[in-house]
Amino acid sequence: MSSLSDPTRRRIVFAGMASLGAAALPAIxxxxxxxxxxxxxxxxxxxxxxxxxxxxLEAALAPLKVNVQWHEFTSGLPLLESLNVGNLDLSADVADAVPPFALAAGASMTYYAIESASPTAQAIVVRQDSPIRSLAQLKGQRVAFAKGAGAHYLLLEVLAEAGLTMRDIEPAYLTPADARAAFERGSVAAWVIWDPFLAAVQRQANARILRDGTKLSSYRRFYLAATPYAKRRPDVLALVYGELRRAGEWIKANPGQAAAWHAPLIGLDAATVEAANQRRTYHVQPVDTLALDEQQRIADAFTAQGILPRKVTVAASPVWKPA
Incomplete structure (x- = not known):
């Protein structure tokens, strides 16, 4: 659901780039x-x-004498930038393509949880009346996607499956909002996008899925902590991890109620949110080698494309494990 700014148009450094917007809670x-x-x-x-x-979390952390302060961000990379420069202690989930950019900039982050794979939560779509029926037919076509996002990695894998490369298509680097408009007016032949935008264009514009991420891109969501904080307060990480697991179980067990609660927050109807939630597992689990291996593949793919400025070694990052 998050998009990355074009990394070729910005310096990947952490020097006060993150703008925090605190969502204040009642005084405690x-x-x-x-x-x-x-x-x-x-x-x-x-x-x-x-x-x-x-x-x-306020209630659960009170016995540890820990208060909670919330900061909202519009996308994942500024969030991790703030984590790295010491303005945050914990990050909620970010999409799988985001951590490699932060690591390429030298961020000191600890992976502390993931949501298990949700490969159908992102896909490449075409219009219902499109003559494109196979991946090979993408050759020579204009394809929209957010540069450096998980959708970009999925596109690389989709093209490879069809025996194509980025040189065989005309890339259209667009934000989800701009890509949706271009898709509906027919100025792009295909669009690579994630939920809930995927569910919205399916329900509202009758888009047809050409290929989702199954066996190509797992679309895991990653939770990270500032490494100094993770070392100092593993007890807080353990408590947050447990509450995240319980929240995920509730969301999956109560899809209608969860969608009705979440829809107004993201400006979509409840039916679209519920359709998107069906494809996302919300199953919080420890970070495993499969997840880190895919992080490395994403980083290597983006390095090969010249999107990352240098090689990233994901295995060098610390991983917190629940007891």
Whole structure:
């Protein structure tokens, strides 16, 4: 659900780039020795927003004398930039393509959780009346996607499956909003996009899925912490991890209620949100080697494309594991 700014048009450095927007909660009386954990999130951070809306973490962390401060971001990369420069302690989920950019900039981050694979939550779509019926027919066509996003990686894999490369298509680097407009007026032949935009264009514009991420791109969501904080407060990570797991279980067990709650927050109807949620697992689990291996493949693919400025070694990043 997050998109990345064009990395060729910005320096990938962390020097005050992140603009924080705090969502203040009601005042809570705290002991003098209480500290604060600062958590960054996006509108796509369903589980963390669920916990925030119910002050679940505030209640759970109170015995540890930890207060919670919330900061909202419009996309994943500025969120991780703030994490790296010390303005945040924990990050809610970001899409799988985001951490490699932060690591390429030298960020010191600890992976502390993932949502299990949701490969059908992103796909390449065409219009219902499009003559394109196979991936090979993408050759010579104009394809819209967000540069450096997970959709970009999926497109690379889709093209490789068809025996094509980026040189065989005409890339249209567009934000989801601009890509939707271009798709509907027919100025692009295909669009690579993720939920809930995917569910919206299917329901509202009758788009047809040409290929989703099954066996190509897992579309995991990653939760990260500032490494100094992860080392100092593993007890906080353990508690947050447990609450995220419970939130995910509730969302999946109560799809209608969850969609009705979340839809107004992201400006979509509840039916579209429920359709999108059916494709996302919301299953929070420890970070495993499969997830890190795919992070490395994404990083290597973007390095080969010249999108990342240098090679990234994902395995060098710390991983927190629940007891």
């Amino acid at each position: 009386t705290l002991a003098a020795d209480t500290e604060t954990v600062r958590i960054g999130y996006q509108k796509s951070s369903t589980l963390m927003i669920w916990l925030k809306s119910r002050q679940t």
